[in-house]
Amino acid sequence: MRLVVARCSVDYAGRLTAHLPLATRLLMVKADGSVLVHSDGGSYKPLNWMSPPCTLLTAPAEGTAAEAGAVETWRVASTKTDDVLVVSVHEVLSDSSVDLGVDPGLVKDGVEAHLQRLLAEQIEHLGSGYALVRREHPTAIGPVDILCRDASGGSVAVEIKRRGDIDGVEQLTRYLELMNRDPHLAPVAGVFAAQEIRPQARTLATDRGIRCVVLDYEAMRGVDDPTTRLF
Amino acid sequence: MRLVVARCSVDYAGRLTAHLPLATRLLMVKADGSVLVHSDGGSYKPLNWMSPPCTLLTAPAEGTAAEAGAVETWRVASTKTDDVLVVSVHEVLSDSSVDLGVDPGLVKDGVEAHLQRLLAEQIEHLGSGYALVRREHPTAIGPVDILCRDASGGSVAVEIKRRGDIDGVEQLTRYLELMNRDPHLAPVAGVFAAQEIRPQARTLATDRGIRCVVLDYEAMRGVDDPTTRLF
DNA sequence: GCGTTGATGTCGGGA
């Protein structure tokens, strides 16, 4: 990784066009050639950047850039699209490189995928006699998180969220509408399962005949067989 | 801005739990106290971070962290939520600070707002005889991007996206439901206009009687009268 | 301050 602090202006052309006036910024060049332009505020998002795969070419400034006071021009071009980032470097305040090696990567816990896996393994949380049919059941408008059958053999579509919001109820409603048009599947009941269900979402779901189930992630994880865990 | 290259491990607890094993990384501390943990790959998103407003406390490592070889512990806590980021620094390879000042900020072109302005000016892209009524037509649940009339005088609500996705179709559907309840306006037809329309979004739109129109931004911009441009 | 919407979104998973 190369870290350059420099007074510079930046232009991006690609999916949109963007310009950064002359100011002092941090230029981060990663090992894969990607470039990040950071200011001393904002959030974790750079002011401007080029994602890998891309190539970085540096050359002495020429033409209008040189006339404006630039000493060096960086041209970062995406190798997949015609996106291009041009950095006009006016003054380098510091320039250092360091070898970081390959990062072992992030280990996450508590996301929706785990909830889905746990509920699929412990489908009895929905009620006695429930049986899993499949996860990610495909439909024309997207996959249903879990398809299962209740004690009487009726089809049940389950939408899982960490936080149950109105959006999730809308999503499940779309699936149910579509699936209930399929004579092989209909009638399909709906279950909205989440660690936490917002009052508005619960109201909407209930109004549409969708059952709400609150999941206890910690308890479900406790029951979970550690040999089948992702980590 | 402070830039520290260090061998470290990182733990985050908040909306999820995440852990980064010991490795060499860049720690970026911005003027507002926010912290970014970058590796030498990935994209512009850090491996882990804490957004402002937050506070950073550094102290000599203690307990299990010290036993594991850490010399210093950074505790970055959000001042609004109970999110916390803990960096266990094992070895500092470099540590430097620089004053960047305030950034003048980014100037953009080519976002949805521009697409909307162009389509309003060139409403004939929807078909012969179309006439603009107004942009950002207000409804109780939000503004409709464009309201216009077709050749026969019927009302048409247009939702514009750069990328047409299911969300956009849902959004337009909500507007149409509401507007069609208004006897002064009904019947209102729907048009989903985007630079690119995803197959599932097209399927859903078509199923709901919403017409899809693909927009060519470059061509529309070419026709654009530069004297009316925003910049 | 809350809610809604857009984003050069980015990221990960399944087909």
Added chain:
DNA sequence: TCCCGACGTCAACGC
């Protein structure tokens, strides 16, 4: 590889 939905989404704008 493409397609699609989640995200510690974030950030801007309107009410």
